[in-house]
Amino acid sequence: MVTEDLGRDHYIQVMSEYRDASAAYLETIRRELPLYDRLQDELIKATYGVAVRRILDLGCGTGETSRRALEAYPDAELIAIDPSQDMLQIARAVLPEHAQLRLGYLDEPLPKGSFDLILSALTIQALPPHQRADLFPRVRRALAPRGRLVVADLVATDAAGRAAAVHRTDSLAGLQGRMRDGGLVPAVVWAESGLAVVTATA
Ligand SMILES: C[S@@+](CC[C@H](N)C(=O)[O-])C[C@H]1O[C@@H](n2cnc3c(N)ncnc32)[C@H](O)[C@@H]1O
Numbered sequence: 001m002v003t004e005d006l007g008r009d010h011y012i013q014v015m016s017e018y019r020d021a022s023a024a025y026l027e028t029i030r031r032e033l034p035l036y037d038r039l040q041d042e043l044i045k046a047t048y049g050v051a052v053r054r055i056l057d058l059g060c061g062t063g064e065t066s067r068r069a070l071e072a073y074p075d076a077e078l079i080a081i082d083p084s085q086d087m088l089q090i091a092r093a094v095l096p097e098h099a100q101l102r103l104g105y106l107d108e109p110l111p112k113g114s115f116d117l118i119l120s121a122l123t124i125q126a127l128p129p130h131q132r133a134d135l136f137p138r139v140r141r142a143l144a145p146r147g148r149l150v151v152a153d154l155v156a157t158d159a160a161g162r163a164a165a166v167h168r169t170d171s172l173a174g175l176q177g178r179m180r181d182g183g184l185v186p187a188v189v190w191a192e193s194g195l196a197v198v199t200a201t202a
Pocket residue numbers: 007011015029058059060061062063064065081082083084087104105106107120121122123126127
């Protein structure tokens with residue numbers, strides 16, 4: 001299918017710098033994004049108040065968000081998805097045994113059932129724009145009643161112009177617009193230096 005092919009090509013291009021460097025991923029991302037840990041902290045804070053039984057992590061990478069989420073909600077079921085076997089191997093080593101890791105792309109069907117929290121850090125904005133648009137309606141359908149989507153990601157600002165050009169990143173308003181188009185109600189909970197945490201409910 002054309003859409004999937006485009007997605008994979010884009011993935012390979014955008015992620016090539018990480019592809020052979022999964023083991024060094026955290027070191028690299030912390031160097032490139034000095035606010036990486038702050039972003040992850042703000043993502044977890046943005047989950048507070050939800051009764052959490054099931055969590056889905058979209059583009060989990062080495063498992064940093066999933067690890068923090070299971071620290072906050074140790075009894076929750078968690079499914080984490082990423083297309084990189086190398087990233088998932090590292091995630092497996094840092095996550096508790098009950099965490100379920102799935103090899104897959106976000107243009108594929110989401111796991112069955114509904115989720116109280118759907119989390120995604122630094123992944124959605126790297127998807128091609130048409131895949132971003134297609135994802136949010138599917139996320140809305142996967143949210144449990146009173147469930148919450150929390151996206152922590154790059155957003156285009158003048159100061160973040162280079163990243164915006166490379167990834168065709170949405171502005172904060174653009175990201176919220178995509179969420180609204182997908183039937184979600186967004187709220188910005190934190191934004192600094194070209195990074196933002198946006199929650200959304202159905
Ligand atoms: C910058 S890393 C972020 C990883 C992790 N969420 C974090 O915060 O450290 C982006 C992740 O998105 C994954 N990814 C890239 N394209 C994807 C796609 N189409 N579907 C799902 N995951 C994708 C990559 O394999 C990579 O692990």
